[in-house]
Amino acid sequence: MTPRQKKMTLFVSVAVAAGGLVAWLVVSALNKDGGINFSFTPSDVYDKKAPQGKSFRIGGLVVEHSVKRETDGLTVHFDVTDTARSMPVVYKGILPDLFKEGKGVVAQGKLESDGVFHADEVLAKHDENYMPPEAKRALDQAKAQTQAASAVVAAPASK
Amino acid sequence: MIPELGHFSLIVALMLALVQGVLPIWGAARGNAVLMGVARPVAVGQFVFVALAFGCLAYAFLDNDFSVQYVAQNSNSHLPAQYRFAALWGGHEGSLLLWTFLLTVWTVAVAQFSKHLPQEMVARVIGVMGLVSVGFLLFMLFLSNPFLRLLPAAADGRDLNPLLQDPGMVIHPPMLYMGYVGFSVAFAFALSALIGGQLDATWARWSRPWTTVAWVFLTLGIALGSGWAYYELGWGGWWFWDPVENASFMPWLVGTGLVHSLAVTEKRGAFKSWTVLLAIGAFSLSLLGTFLVRSGVLTSVHAFTTDPQRGFFILALLFVVIGSSLLLYAWRAPKIGLGGKFELVSRETFLLLNNVLLSVAAATVFLGTLYPLFVEALSSGQRKLSVGPPYFEAVFLPVMVPMVLLMALGPIARWKQANLSDIWRRVRWVAAGSLVLAIALPFALGKWTPLIALGLLLAFWVMGTVLADLRRRMVRDGGLKTQSPSYFGMQLAHLGIAVFIIGVTLVKGYETERDVRMAPGDTVVAGGYTFRFDGVQETAGPNYQAMQGRVIVSKGDKTVAQLYPEKRNYMTSGMPMTEAAIDIGLFRDLYVSLGEPIPDSNGAWAVRVYHKPFVDWIWGGCILMALGGILALSDRRYRIHARKKQATESSSTGAAREKGASVVANRSKTA
Numbered sequence: 001m002t003p004r005q006k007k008m009t010l011f012v013s014v015a016v017a018a019g020g021l022v023a024w025l026v027v028s029a030l031n032k033d034g035g036i037n038f039s040f041t042p043s044d045v046y047d048k049k050a051p052q053g054k055s056f057r058i059g060g061l062v063v064e065h066s067v068k069r070e071t072d073g074l075t076v077h078f079d080v081t082d083t084a085r086s087m088p089v090v091y092k093g094i095l096p097d098l099f100k101e102g103k104g105v106v107a108q109g110k111l112e113s114d115g116v117f118h119a120d121e122v123l124a125k126h127d128e129n130y131m132p133p134e135a136k137r138a139l140d141q142a143k144a145q146t147q148a149a150s151a152v153v154a155a156p157a158s159k
Numbered sequence: 160m161i162p163e164l165g166h167f168s169l170i171v172a173l174m175l176a177l178v179q180g181v182l183p184i185w186g187a188a189r190g191n192a193v194l195m196g197v198a199r200p201v202a203v204g205q206f207v208f209v210a211l212a213f214g215c216l217a218y219a220f221l222d223n224d225f226s227v228q229y230v231a232q233n234s235n236s237h238l239p240a241q242y243r244f245a246a247l248w249g250g251h252e253g254s255l256l257l258w259t260f261l262l263t264v265w266t267v268a269v270a271q272f273s274k275h276l277p278q279e280m281v282a283r284v285i286g287v288m289g290l291v292s293v294g295f296l297l298f299m300l301f302l303s304n305p306f307l308r309l310l311p312a313a314a315d316g317r318d319l320n321p322l323l324q325d326p327g328m329v330i331h332p333p334m335l336y337m338g339y340v341g342f343s344v345a346f347a348f349a350l351s352a353l354i355g356g357q358l359d360a361t362w363a364r365w366s367r368p369w370t371t372v373a374w375v376f377l378t379l380g381i382a383l384g385s386g387w388a389y390y391e392l393g394w395g396g397w398w399f400w401d402p403v404e405n406a407s408f409m410p411w412l413v414g415t416g417l418v419h420s421l422a423v424t425e426k427r428g429a430f431k432s433w434t435v436l437l438a439i440g441a442f443s444l445s446l447l448g449t450f451l452v453r454s455g456v457l458t459s460v461h462a463f464t465t466d467p468q469r470g471f472f473i474l475a476l477l478f479v480v481i482g483s484s485l486l487l488y489a490w491r492a493p494k495i496g497l498g499g500k501f502e503l504v505s506r507e508t509f510l511l512l513n514n515v516l517l518s519v520a521a522a523t524v525f526l527g528t529l530y531p532l533f534v535e536a537l538s539s540g541q542r543k544l545s546v547g548p549p550y551f552e553a554v555f556l557p558v559m560v561p562m563v564l565l566m567a568l569g570p571i572a573r574w575k576q577a578n579l580s581d582i583w584r585r586v587r588w589v590a591a592g593s594l595v596l597a598i599a600l601p602f603a604l605g606k607w608t609p610l611i612a613l614g615l616l617l618a619f620w621v622m623g624t625v626l627a628d629l630r631r632r633m634v635r636d637g638g639l640k641t642q643s644p645s646y647f648g649m650q651l652a653h654l655g656i657a658v659f660i661i662g663v664t665l666v667k668g669y670e671t672e673r674d675v676r677m678a679p680g681d682t683v684v685a686g687g688y689t690f691r692f693d694g695v696q697e698t699a700g701p702n703y704q705a706m707q708g709r710v711i712v713s714k715g716d717k718t719v720a721q722l723y724p725e726k727r728n729y730m731t732s733g734m735p736m737t738e739a740a741i742d743i744g745l746f747r748d749l750y751v752s753l754g755e756p757i758p759d760s761n762g763a764w765a766v767r768v769y770h771k772p773f774v775d776w777i778w779g780g781c782i783l784m785a786l787g788g789i790l791a792l793s794d795r796r797y798r799i800h801a802r803k804k805q806a807t808e809s810s811s812t813g814a815a816r817e818k819g820a821s822v823v824a825n826r827s828k829t830a
Contacts, residue, residue, distance in 0.1 A: 022558075024521055027528060029553035036530075036550070039543040066322065073676035073757035073765050093674050094754035094765050097393070097735045108547075136545055 037108055041138035043145065045111065052111055058087070059106045060138040067101055080105060080117075084142035092117040112150040162227050165215025166306040172208040172263075175201050179266075179289030183282035195282035199270040202285050205292065206263035213247075213260045216305055220641070226312030229253060229305040233732045235318035235703040245329040248318040252305035257333065258449060259295045261340045262288065267343055269369070276365060283351030284344070291343055293476075294476050300370060302472055312729070318731035321703070327387035335380030335407055339445035341373020344413060346442035349435045350484060353491040355556050359430050363424035368792055370421055374414050375788035381407050382781035385744045393737035393752040395672065395769045397777055400551040405528040406448035412521040413441040416514045418788075423510050427574055431513065432492045432734035439488065443481045444521070450477070451528075486768040502576040509569040516562040523554040562618045563660070566653060589627050593619030604669060614664025621657040625650045648791025652784045666774035674754070678763040686770025688749060689713050694762050695753070696728075703727040707762065712742065719749070724766075726753045739767075747772045768776025 030036050039057045040050040050056055063079035063086055071078075074093060078101075079086045089107055098121060099105060109119035179201040186194025187675040202583065216229075220243045225231040230509045233253070236244045259346040266288045273281045299305070322328075347563035348366035353356040384407065389397045398404060417437040423430045450473045567589075571582055597616035601607040633639050671685040679694035705727040712720045722740035729736065739752035747770060754765030810819050 022523070025554050025557055026523055029523075029528075029550045030546070030551050032549045034547045034549040035553065037545050037547055038808075039545070055547075069758065073760070073763060074674055074754075094394075094752075094767055097737055 001156055015080070025148060032052035034108075039106075039137070041082045041141055042080055042085040043082055043138075043142055044085045045087050045117070048068035050111055052113070054109065057106055057108045057119060058089070058138075060086075062101050062105050063098070064101045081105065084146055087117055088115070089117045089119055091122055093122075097124055161215050161218050161222075162224065162306040162308065164306065165212040165219075168208040168212040168215065169296060169300055169304075169306070171258075172205050172212065173293065173300060175205040176289050176296055179205055180286055180293050181289075182285035182286075182334060183289075187282040187286070187355070190279075192278065193233040193279050197597055198285040200280045201785055202263070202266045202270045202289070205289070206267045209256075209260050209263045212569065213256060213304075216253065217244060217247055219306075219795050220495070223316070223701055224312075225314070225316050225474055227305075228307045228309040231316045233307050233316065233319055235316040235702065237731065238316075238319055239367045239701055241329060242319055242324050242661050245323070245481075248332045249319050249323050249328075252299070252303040254332065254336075254449075255295060255299050255307055256342060259292060259299065260334050261333070262292050262295065262343060265340055265344055266292070269347075269730045273365075279355060280351055280362075280365075283320040283354055284347040284702070287347035287350045288343055291347075291480070294480070298472055298476065315731070318702070318729065318827075321727065321729045321732065321734050321736045322391060324338075325387065327383055327391065331380060331383040331387055333377055334383055336449075338375075338377025338380050338414075339407075339410065341369065341376055342410060342438075342442040342445045344369040344375065345417060345438040346484070349438035350487060353435060353487050353495070355407055356491060356494050358424075358435065358495045360425050363421050363434065364675040367418075367421045367425055370417055370438075371788050371792055374411075374418050375785045375792075377407070377411050377414060378781055378785045378788070381411060382778050382785075385781075386701065386778050389722050389774070390739055390741055393767070395739070395741045395750050395752075395767070395771065397666075397774065400527075400548045402528050403448075404450040405453060405524050405551075406444075409521045409524055409528070410444040410448055412517050412524070413444055419440050419510050420514050424505055427501070427507060429507055431495050431509070432488075435488060435492065435495070437514070437518075439484045440521075442517075443477070443484075444525075446477055446480060482588065487515050487689055501574070504572070504579050505577045506569055506572040506574045508574050509565055511596070513562060513569060516558055516565075520555060520558045520562070522549065525560065527551055527554070560613070560617065563621060563656065566656065567621050570649060570653070571624065571628055585627065585631070586624055589620065589623035601668070604665075606668065608668060608677050611664055611668040614660055614668070618657040618660040618664065621653055621660070625653050625657070639645050643793040643794055645791040646788045648789070648794070650787070651790055652787025655780045655783030655785075655787060657780070658776050662773050662776030662778075662780060666771050666777070669772045670774075671770040675766055675768060676757055676760075676763055677766045678761055681763075683766075685768050686747065686772065687714060688719065688766050688770060692764070692766060695756075695764065696724070700727065702731065702800050703736075706753070706756075708740075708751075708753050708766070710740070710750075710766075710768075712749050716769060720747065722751045724751045724753045726755075743775060745775065747775045778779040 013066045030093040034055045035079055037055055039059055042058065042060055044050055045058065050058075058080055060080040060082045063081050066077075066079035066086075068077045069075070076091050076095060078091075081087075081088055089109075091107065091109075106123040107117065107119035108123070110116055112118050179198065182194045182201075186192070186197070186734035188419070216227075218224075219227045219230050221240060222551050223230070223234070223236045223243075225234075229250060229252050230246075233249045234243050238246065247253045266285060269284060269288070270281070273284070308454055327374065345366050348362065348369070352362050381404075384404070385397045386402075389395065396680055400753035417434065417440075419439050420430050420434040424434045450779060527550050530546050531544050534544055536829065568582060568586070596619050597612045600615055601611045604611075629639070632642055632646075669686075673683060673685050675681075675683050677692035679692060682689050682691045689712070691711045691713070693711060695706045695708040698705050698707045705725040707723050707725045710722040710724065711718060712722060721774040725738040727736045727738055730733075737752050737754075739750055741751075742749040750767075750769035750771055752767045754767060757763040757765060
């Protein structure tokens, strides 16, 4: 090899190695717990589509009159619904300002074997009238499914 | 009437922007001095009309004109005047107007301070900025007009989001936008160099101060935003890897690379194509950042409203800007050449590595920020996900550690060819000292983890090399007086990085965060301080009611601070808001915020009590970086009045102009 070729070979191999390293870094970082958080709706969780023991997000509405505090004042239990299904959530800590019954919410955490979603983060949004996309999607999907279901039910009835 | 005047001004501004974008560039291509001469007056004209529109909207806000839809959505008659003014950029439409206004300000500044530049260059630069302005004005006039009327008018406005009613929010967006828009100057210089096919050290020296100014603004803007999140969101974090924060961080990373790459292009004539690419990249990411913030494309705590209709125009605009500039790059860059050669071990190599690492960091942030969008688009909206801080922390640290280690060596290494053993001889004591200190100090502070030691090592390493280099220059190279301001600016900015790293390391390593239930009289200990809760009482602000808590902080027998955290309820919007109380100190912050009252208890509240050691060093480091940038700007090479003088001299006769040009050329050699 000429010196020029040698130099080029060295350069290319270093570049490939560095590129591989970065790619590995990115992939392993994405696979970290909490790196990627998929969103699921309460219906998804009911259909067992959500993973057990791995971090994910749920979105929906806080069910009215479902918020209950333990005597320590910090542990909060509430239900999240997409209007079709609802699921219990527990969170320990101070809730964001805009957390309210009947309003949209997004929680991140894990589904434990007790069937309760243990949230380690409840997300706040900056604007009261703003519906978190995850929560909105959950409601839309549930609505679409109920409509499809009622269409199926309605079809024989119209015969 | 006033809003219509503003609307009309925007239309006139669009016409002027079209003229500004087309005629000077065409004139430069044809060598037509008259057409090129159009650039400056038209730029000023555009500025006047956009400023008029800006003034009209400001008037509508201050005058509580709720027949304007945008005002009705973002303001309220009870809102204090300064926030009514700041509400102008509280939403999407107004932000765009602010952006365009700042663009015209930058354009006028370029027109003003470029008298010594070749006419073709100025014409092209102002022309490109005019084209950018056309895009924004079109977008504003057709899809997000802030002057749209609301008929019938609202009785009162919906109020500005309470989170934005804060002095930090009054200046944060303009600062950030000054940075974003400032990169348009670097971008315009890069494009005009591509069009003209002339890219050399003089070009780099012209665009360098503009880039540095933009970088300083962006640095301060990001720091302000982070500070705002820290004290206003009430949960004591200073960086969340939120898509919108990332959106401002990506142009900063690439812009930092650009600042360094320009230095090489100016001093050594190398990295030319790379510099141009970075300039295009920094501005493209700024555009992306602008749109990500307010258009609601991404799931973010900053996303206020969503309007998918605008998405298409935004994508189209980004496509046109990035696509056309990259096409131009592909077409013209081979002509520019690569520039000066350098050996494997040289300052150029260190700066190149710094550039590569910064770009890789920006790319990983980009991937994490936009990955959810890609996945969602590919699954046609079925799959929704978010990328969390664990990802960013895991990729960012391994890229930044070598970056910071190398950062200390760059200023020591010689241009063109350096000697590794020579460098090693100069830093070995610093290396040994910082290693020992970094390992020992965490024991003294009470907790040892590898990350704390690593953070301290990086900070001491950078500080040590900066000081060692200062000392060496003081002793060897004829004293510090002979050093240029840009040298001190660089070292100050590097010190800023070290200060920043200390802040991040110590706050992450030693902070205490406690969420507790507190009845009046209860105490809690955090970080050696005792916090006593004295209950809450009602107070009222101009447009809100509040529950104000009282917390007495003491250390030993001594009372250190009295804190008054509030839980506010804004009357118009009905939005509750937590107002944290912070006792700021050089070495620690004491941070208290109220959660919610605990029902069926004797006035007990959920209270958040934080002890944050060295947290203010994070922003202190950013301020040092910005000061470093300002110091570098004061360098004689860039001094404005020197230029002006030169320009007036050279404009007297043609011969003098020739002379002036040769003076510029000579200076570039000596610099």
